[in-house]
Amino acid sequence: MKFYSIIKSKIKLSSLAFAFGIIGLSTTNLFAQNNSSNQEDIVFSQKWEEQLNHAISPNHSHTNRSEKSSHSCLSLVLLEGKRNKKRLTSRLQKVLETYDERPELDFAENSEHFRFHYDKTGTDAVSSTDANNNDIPDYIEFMISEFENVYNKEINNLGFIAPPSDGNEGGEQDFYDVYVTNLQQGLYGYVAPEIIIGDNPNSSATETQASTSVLRMRNNYEGFGLENDALRVTAAHEFFHSIQLGYNARTPSAFALEGSASWMEEVIYPRVDDNFQYLESVLGSPDVAINYDFYDDDDPNFNDFTTQWYGSWIFFQYVGENYGKDVVRIFWENMRSQAELEAFDDALETQNISLNTAFEDFFVANVVLSANSISSPFVYARAADYVEYLSQNIDYETVRIEGEMNYLGSSIAWNSSSQGNNRLMRFSADYIKLDTEKEELNVEITPTNTSNQIGVQFVSFDNNGEVRVLKNYPNIGENAKIEVENIDLDNEKYLIIYRLGTENDDFTSQQYTVHIYDPLAPLGIEDNLGTNNYFNIASNPISDNLKFIYQFENQNLEDYKVNITDVLGRKIIQNNSIDKSIPTSKWAKGTYFVTLLYNQKPIAVRKIIVQ
Template sequence: MCLFTRKYPEKYITGKVYEDTGIGTDIAGNIRGVPGVTVKLYSVRKVDLSKDADDDGVSLYREKLIMTTKTNENGEYRFYVRDGTYSLSIDLDTLPEGKGVTESNVFIERVSSESIDFIVRDIYSIDIDLSQAKRLFIGEAAVVNPTLRDQYGCKLSAKVKCSSDDAVRSQENILEFKPGNFERKWVNLNIATGSVFRQFPVEVRMPEAPLIERIDIAYKNGIIDEKAKILLYLYAMFDKGKIMRGFGAEDRPIKSGTLIMEEILDYIRRKDADSILVETAKRYIASAVPPLDKEYRSPGGFFKIHYTTTGIHAVPGEDLNGNGIPDYIELVASSFDEVKNITCNIRRFRTPIIEPGKDALDVYVFNLDGKYGVTVASRYYGGGSNAPRRASSYICIDNNYSRSKGFKLSRDDCMRVTVAHEFFHSVQYAYNLDADKWWKEACATWNEDEIYSSVNDYVQYLKNYFSNPQKSLEEDTYSRVLFAKYLSEKWGGYEIIRRIWEIQATRYRKSVNAIDAALREQFGNEDIGTVFDGFTAWNFNPAQYYKEGAAWNASVSVSNIYSEYPVPETRGTLNHLASNYQLFKLGKINNRKLKITIEGSDKYKWGFKIQKRRISDGYCEIAGISSKEGVSRAEIIINDCANKYSEICLIPANLEKEKDGGVYSYSANFME
């Protein structure tokens, strides 16, 4: 007979969760413990970093939950452990209502007999940063992270109740509002914990966005239905005077009408389309291209340019060489030839499909009334279960790009970038007509800067990304040229863009999947998630990383700026392929280390990049941890803060291709 005995570790981690009331003890003179609080124990393993200099001075620790316990009636807890590195955290949801803890996460480099206590205090005040929370745009969620303080003015971590009578969805500290129309609206945001209650007014309104974006926002948020959206698209393209009140006047020209026309044409081909709206659309489309009595074949022979020299659609009449062809038309033709040569002959993208019975791609030059250009599908091919739709097309560009129409750059610069942009749409139609909107516009905008790099018309659209990094990569169009630039500058030049389109032409409709497949094929361990993670780091200091970044005069929007420590546990939410930025100012820290604790909801892929800005030159050093390390919770310790770095930026990113609503949290403090 054999007896087996289990040898328990002789070491333990112990401590107390106790209430600091200012008196500190109960009647018997004992520290007043808080029972029933959940304490979590994590095993900690240091992550091996590459020898990249950017990782210098940073220690990353992966954490795994191994035990939980509740404090006993005296507020005490104990974990039996082996030698090693651990961390502890308090589950804020189990604290008594109206109370918070001074620090919710503790890092234990080595086990000792020292008691590790958590101090609980009454919450005396609630406040929020109104510069961050007083205004919401339609369709945005309110992420409420109030500042909680005790009677001494110290920050506390705690769970609070956030609510609003106007919210349509509430999840912990996240509220969503759904306005019934475009009028701005004030709502009350209620925050309560225990007996402490605060109410804050928040304005919900339409963002200052171009006309088409406002229409799309209205549709996505249920303010208008699909028929209204298509009708407004028609007005935006052909009859702007009929745009209803609330959508406002267009503050800048429409970059491209191509995707708008795609939606209109797809709608009128549907069997369930509204018959009256279909007839209205057909009437507008039939008269979209005016009679143009002249034509000119480009020197390369691939393009036939249609134009007129009379009436409101007349092109500028200068003809310096006296050959009877306006100089502007000759420049249009030579620009198309140049763009085709670089795009198709040198870089080997597909050549646009020419309509049957024709021997050239038609280009119509006339007054587009505030639109740079538009490419229109003319005949469709494929579209079966295994074959993406393709299409022949024709291109329309403006006759003079005058400042009276809202164009800021010179006539010829506007024309050149439009030629490169719209031609690339025609190229895309030779691959996959149904590729995602955001990717088509990102690549068309990328192509114009690749060929005419000195014009930089695309820069005006970058603000949409830098001011809203928390929006998914798929939620905007022209500003996503930034991602195309990142891919080409970091991951393989124009060849990676071409390969993505080649893959999209064979088996993927969703562009994110095609990008993911191309990256896996070319780089093995990389995918769209890991690449997006690096993209977020570049965007913190674009002048350092992008070839033209110094000319953008751009900085990414920072969600929170901290200069007071500790930073209590703070929660946020991110949809797929989205990020935000949390900035920690260092100041005088007396050789201490900055410890940032991060955690992402399970079953999500997360990235947590760190950017360390050097005092000496303002440049940054990148470090971080991501789902490649199998991490949902981690500690990031910056060891050499003193006299070297002015600030540290934490960049949480949801690296999922589709999954929205990922919740993450972070806290920060200095340690010796």
């Protein structure tokens, strides 16, 4: 994989402690000032060094990207080191400092907007090839041409603001500095923030957290596939990081920074497809938060998901195609003063859509994978290319399917813990393929924790690209329910079980059970008790004894019985009299269903919680 980095270069402005990585930062307590003398700091130093060695390992180069190993981002490791520099041993503090300084190189060439620093001899030397004999290496001339192309498209065409000037740093004023050196194997390039200047003079608006920066590129891209293409997408990606810093250098998350920068590769160089290597992140792990971030590092599986922020480019691609590229620009403009989710929501509101709706539609688009305009808004122009890449590299042709349900008319259940992979984070989705011979059915999602919100979408589409979607995202404490009628049995059919989220949600997954049943069968949605009858639970949740309260016109209680099942449909109690309490102290905590029978026919269902 590639490791784009955004790291701190120097500390200026009255010793302002500032570092910016591909994660969001708090505006306070950026760097811990603890002493590295206690055991906790020693352990931290050991862990940090392991992360650093992992991030710069040659196994993470482009040529080895098929190797199945856990991934780590150098920029995140460097940022964590900067924030906790005083906790590091003196040796590791010196290691960290090696990433700080601008290198001293012998040559520099200016273009309209950039100044390129390079060497012709030594370990940092670029190729000496100079076909036109103008004393400027062809490699540097090619880099100049590509960077000016990137500048023109990202700033002049798309309307983003130019990064602020760094003054006389690098020897010339008003040129953006690019240093071309022999970077570690596997690193495409990185951007180093330098000084928080507050307001970016290149915009008419007012910024408060804009930063100057400097960009590092490789002196060659051997081993990175097609070398010219690797240089091109690195220029598009890294210069966009410089642009991002001109809006807000403190608070953007990895999702905002790396997702939109990787998307910019597709916008500027749409057929290079280097970012396709991250399709597996989001489409292969759709139940991992698409805005997974460095603050999720308490997750035991954190190293498995650190490419998620790169893979989130596909969400920015979806937004750009279906709602316009201007939405992404407005998002970054809003980030001057707004929290991230609010900034994105307000940007989408300019197109009369909410962020939550965009995520819901995005989840659908990832299983439909269609370029047909009739499928709008669930389309990608390059859907066929995504399918081809997935089938050739990951052995499936769509988003990963978590499970299958075959509904034949009798009630069935599917549990995410016992039948799935036990994972559904914020802003993520599980996909279940649905087979049925029935034209009508009801779907209900029961969260294991009743304080959670879990939604459901029924998706059906045909070979012509026509898509049908029914969805329900309930209030907290309610089950998601949809009634599906007139099902076309020849269509592909899926259930999408999904979560949205808030700014402060952690990585914790939520569990649930999917129930599919006959709409005419009373299963907790419609009762068949009769007008003057009543049946309910005496106290719910239940800790010791389950008791019922009821009123029936038929006074013969022997005609009424209750069955109790768990969320998996397993029978716990059968044919219990309703006038007898049921001890529950030895039951496992969780959700159960009480079915009321009249002459052995179900007439009502009540959900209970045993705690």
